[in-house]
Structures are given as structure tokens and as C-alpha cells.
Amino acid sequence: MTAELTNPTAADAASRTARSKRRTATDFAAEGEPFVWALGGALAIGILMIVGFLFLVMWNGVVTFFPKTIAVVTAGNGDVFAGEPVRSEQYRPTAEALAALQPTARAKIATADGFAGRTLYRVGNYDLYGEDFRWVADHDVRRVEYPAGLMLVERLEWGPFIGTIKAVTTGGGAARPAAEIGTAAIDAAHATARERWERIHRIERGDIGAVNHWLDKERLRLRKVELADGIDSAGYRTAERRFAEREAVLKQDYDRLAAEAAALRAEDAKDTITFADIGGKEKTIALSAVVRMYAANDLGLAAKLGVYFSRWWEFLADVPREANTEGGVFPAIFGTFVMTLLLVIAVTPFGVITALYLREYAKQGRLVSIVRISVNNLAGVPSIVYGVFGLGFFAYIVGGTIDQLFYAERLPSPTFGSGGLLWSSLTLALLTVPVVIVATEEALAAVPRSMREGSFACGASKWQTIRYVVLPRAMPGIMTGVILAMARGAGEVAPLMLVGVVKLAPELPIDGFFPYIHLERSFMHLGFHIYDVGFQSRNSEAGKPMVFVTTMLLIALIAVMNASAIIVRNRLKRRFMGSQF
């Protein structure tokens, strides 16, 4: 308080000061300063958590495929092994372990407050030694080297092999030592072998698969006639003859293709490669069973990046191997994408129509508010309950009936009568429909009354008004609802486990055979893949990085789908803005 405001008497002055102090305090609160701070702080914490989570996933996911160096460790007792260092930690050795140590090592641990370091190495060679990872205490290490020429070999089976190339056999000849052949020639032979392997796969999966598909079709057709006319009818006998003819033709195709594949396989078996691990133990495998091999310690940055991106490509475009712990996740990406798309196709019209009726046509009364409350409550039902409902209602009741009516010839194996793509999408549509209804209602409510009245004044009917005035204006809001529903649906796993997601699905839900989209098939899903690799895989240590990579991929997939929906929404908004007066 300044002097000119002070009154002559001291008591008065004191009371004034007190009052003014109180006033500044109330001003502070009234301006909302603390609340601004609280709100800002809450926002900051929220952003920090999201960024932190994304950073954690990205950091662990991005580095997973980057090739690491291979260390050759000589242990205190003379044991030698090679492996990729994974991580290190501090620990407190037990008294017994300490007693067994050299005095110098013991003294060193004592100076570090009883803590010692240890490092986890990925040693691979599971088929030779029965372990993938090994912890080594720092005081137990005599020497660590990074020698040139040490290879990391990714194989179709048994996980990685760490060692050197000993010899290569091509075309069934004698095994020639690796040094004599040279790296370039080995790589060329490997590329040829892989190409041949791809060809075998194409014939076996694609061509022979097609023959089997047609054979199956014929068999089902025959069974259908049998069910319809009975086994003694003339129709069945005709059908049987027809089946025999077709079967003979297909059998011929099959034999031809099988012979072709067998010839390629015989050729494939002639190309082998022999590896030796650091202890000299040898392992011979088919050259085509080597997915990728590189001399880990000799790679330059460019070569490392080459391996890195080739691993990413395999991960994105290939099918899983070794009980989903290796190979790619293409079927899961595809399954997630198709399911989310179907979910949107199912949920949008359903949600929008419901909201339109509730907002535009229904008489606003007690019944409508009950419906509205119920819809809002639906959003709070645990997702697993939807899963149980989907399984019981869609798969067993609806699907079972469809099977009996239309797919009787396939029984007892169910067609629609068990979990599948369609039932999963519909279950998730049910789960997300409240989001769309609420968002659409809000969007409809936000359309100004004047616009409707203008439309009516021009002589438009109610439906015409909704169709040409209200809906276009509400479209961006509806899209927001759909985007939210999509994001929720794509990340949901629990109900899917009951209604159609499996660990290993043999076929994609879309392929080249009529009717091209097979809604009854079960499918793989990235969310379930994360659960499976994270909680079910034999080797959780090796599975952990894959969990992060798959999580990253799922987030990216949802982000891409959301972004495209947002782009569509913005386009709609812009078009709408353009047509304003």
C-alpha cells in the first residue's frame, strides 16, 4: 500500500491493510489463476504420459531389428561362447558365490557396496545347447572380443545360429570349404536356393492349394446332392459320375504339380550349408532354410541398414513361423484391417439411422430418454460381455441356423457356426455403436434451426430437409463418431478372442476363390498377436522385442486409418464451407 492511500490513524491503517490483503487473495481465486494452473498441469501430465508411452514403444520397437554385434566371451573357467549382448544389470552376489571368487574380484565387489555387474547374451544355437540366453557375471569374464567373420544366421527353424560358415555344398557335389568358395558365391548360391524355395512354396500353397480347393468344391456338391435326393436316386448317380470325372482331371493336375514340387525339393535338398559354432560343433542345414545371414561384426552402416530394412520387410510382408515368434505378421495386419473396415461398414449406417430417428423423428418424451440412457449405458458394458453375446447369439444361434439351412453338406464342421470375421465385426459394431449414436446426435443437434426452417420454407419435406440440409452439415460430426468407433474397435482384443480371432489362421479372409471375401473364416489380429507373443510364447525373452514392434505396428495402423478418416472429414468440411453464403 502506498503512502497517499494510508489513513492518519494506525489502527485504521492496519485494518485496511488486512482487508486489501484479503481482497488480493479473493482476486487471485476469482481470476481462476489456480484453476488455470491445475488444468494446465493436468494437460501436461496427460501429454507426458502419452508421449512417454509412445516413446517407450517406439524406442523398444525401432531398435529391435537393428543388427547387433556379436561378442565372443571367454569365461573364467575357460569356457568360450559367442552371443549378442542384450542388456546389463547390477546385482548382489550371494555369500557363497562371493566366497568362491578370487580375492581381487571379491575386493572389487566389496568396494562397490557388494554389487556386481552381469550381462545377458543371446547365444542362440538352441538346437545344440538347449538355451537361447545366458547371464554372465562381469567378474567371471576373462576376455571379450568382437572377431570378424562371425555370422548371425536366421533360420526357418530353431531360431538364430551364431558361428561361422564351414562349408557349402551345391548341386549335390562334394562339400567345399567356405574360404575356397568366397562370400559372394555363397550369397549367390543362397539367393538361388531361396528363390527355388519360394517357387516350391508357390506351387505347393498356390497351385496345389487351388486344385484341392476345386476338389473340395466337387466333394461338397456331391454331398449336397446326396443330402437332397438320397444316395439311391438317379440324380446322385449322375452327380457321382460327374464327380469321378472331375476328380480324375484334378487328380492329374495334382500329380503333375506334386511331381514338379518333388523335383524342386530334390534339387533343394542338394544345396546344404554347414555351420560351426564357436566351440567347433557343426550343424548342416539346407541352404534354403537360411532366411538371412550376415557377418555381424564386419557390417558397415549401409549394410546394417540393409539388414534392418530387410527384417522390417519380412516382418510386414511374411507369414509367421515357429509358433508366431518369428517371421512376419502380414496375416494379422490384414485381418485387423479387414475387420476394422467391416466394423465401420456395419456400425455407420446402424448408428446414424438410430440417431436420426431419435433426434429427428421420435417424440421427445420419457421413452426416448430411457432409450438414450440405455445407449449411453451400453458404452459402459465390459467388452468381454459383448464377446460372450457375440459367441452365443451370432455364432451359435444365427450361424448355426445359417449352417443348417445353407451349408448342411459341410456339417458337422461348422461354416458360420463358429467364430469368424463377420461375427467379430458385428460384435465390435455392437460394442462401438453407442459412440456413433451419441456423436451423430450431437452433430444433428448442432445444425442451426434456421437452416431447417429455411428448407421447410422453400417447400422441402422433412426427409428432403434431412437428406439435403441436415445430414451434409452434420457429416463432419458423424465422421468424428465413426473415427472414435474405429479406434476403439481396432484396439479391442478381449471379445475377439471368443468370436473368431485365432493364434494361427490357415488362410486370409480374402483370396482368389469365389466369393473372394470369406466372412466365415477365422482370422489373425495384431492385438491378439501381442497377447499371444507376450504371454504365451516359449521364449519370453525373445518375444519381448516382438511385442513392442507389434504394438508399434498396431498403433501405426490405427493412426493411418484414423488419419485417412480425418482427411475425408476435412474434405467434407471444406466442401460444406465452400457452399456457404
Added chain:
Amino acid sequence: MRMTSTLLAALGVVALTTAAGAQVVDPNLMSYKPVSGVSGSLKSIGSDTLNNLMALWAEGFKAQYPSVKIEIEGKGSSTAPPALINGTAHFGPMSRPMKGAEIDEFEKKFGYKPSAIRGAVDALAVFVHKDNPIKCLSLQQVDAIFSKTRKGGGDKTMATWGEVGLTGEWADKPISLYGRNSASGTYGYFKEVALFNGDYKDSVKEQPGSSAVVQGVASDKFAIGYSGVGYKTADVRTVPLSAKAGTACFDATADNAYAGDYPISRFLYIYVNVNPNQSLDPVRAEFIKYVYSKPGQEAVVKDGYFPVTAKIAETDLKAKKLTN
């Protein structure tokens, strides 16, 4: 359990490990020769302990018969019997034998019992953190650690590591318990054998998968948990177990499991609906043959379990009239 162990011992199983410690399959097992005319689709619903193994078998089988389609779903052993009864699955992998009630229900519908294939041997391991110095536990101690009813005869519950006999920093640390969820066959089997059909303590943290148990134990220094030995990682170690207090302890190795010394070893089963009056369709028959073949049992080793011997394979194949 005793039955399994004695059965294993009675079959005179020989030790099949190399010096380096990697498991080797019985050389007398037949190698697999593909036959013609095998196609169709197979579906397996059941144990999640066997999930990976089924997937590995499926991959190997598909390599032989590219046109066969195999679908695998694994949510727990208890899901296998209903799937077999309703005909939604061809194979029902289970990590425990079927219960009497489940067999009865199956028999009520089909008039015959389901057939069991003993595809692999598993030693149910008790895992602790890799720094845990515990040397040995008797089944009574395991019971006192995990169970609140202590049917194994322990007089008091064991809640800290000191009560199990550890000293130093461990003495006053509470034991943190990890286990499986109740749909799992591993849960049921452990309850039956290690808990003597008693009840688990409420403080057991139930995990959705065997791998999750191992991860839990790996990240919690004072933890103990159980799951199939195949899920062992470098971060945990298995505790040698003895059947009775004071007797010798045996680690969860193949030799000890085969010899019947390790007290909680078990077979892993695949249940199939085989009508005894009809011949089995070629796809399923070949799949079963594949499981018992050399590559099939190599897949078992790959998944960390122990392979069955040629003798078991032969007995089971003969029982299903599948030997040629």
C-alpha cells in the same frame, strides 16, 4: 501324478541327453513319410500350454501336406472337451487328463470314450528368480507356500523366504506367488499334485499364460511361480523338488522326469474323437502319426518340452490301429 511317474519309469525310458545338455529325441522313433491323398482342414481348440507346440506341429505337418489347413485356438485345457463334444474341433490338446465328468459327457453324446494321444512329456517346474539361492523344496513345502488348506500335511503356512530356510536379506522377505488362471490345465494339475487337491491362496497372482508367469517371476526377485519347464528363460531358475521332506531333490530335467524321480511330471495330451468301429480319416490319422514321428518329437524339443519315447509312440499308435 504318481501314475504318470511310475508309468514313465515302467516304460524303461532311457536318458536321452547329449553331454552339452541339448535334448535329443529317441533314435528309434520313425521318420515321417508323407502319403498321398491327404487334404482337408483341421481345427484344434484347447490348452494354451500346448498352443505353441500345436502350432509347431501344424507348421511341420503343413510342410508335408501343403494343402491341409490347420487352425489353432488355445484358451485353456477346459475349452477342449466342449469343443470335441460339439464337433467344433478335431483335436483337443490338454495339459491334464480329462476329468471323469468330461469323459462321461463325451460318452453320453457319442457312445464311446475320447482317445488320448500322449504327445509330449512336461515337467511342471517351480520357478524362482535367478538370484534366489533356494536349493530344494519338498512338495509339502510347495503346498505350504501356495495353498491355504495345506492338505499336504504342513503344520503352518509359509509366507516368507525365511520360513523356507533362506537367510540373510531373504529371511524376512514375503514370498510373492505367481500362478495360472483357473481355465488352465496347468492350474488344475498343480492343484491336484502339488497342493494335494487343496485350494490356492488368494494372494496367488493369476496370469493369463505360462510365459506371463515366468516373466512375473523374472521381474520380481522374491517371487515363486509354476508353469511348464518349456517356458524357462535365463532370468529364472527351476527349483529341484522332492516328493517327501528329507528325501533327495531332483531338478526338472528330462532324465528325472522319465525316471519318475521328479515328482510333478506329466504327459501333455491331445484328445481326439475316434470312433472305435470306424477307421480314422486320413488327415487326422496322419497328423497323429506325424506327432509321434521323429520330426514331430523334434518340435517338442524345440518348444522346450521332453519328447516321448519310441515305446510310448508305438503303444499309442497300436491302440489307435495306426501302425502299418
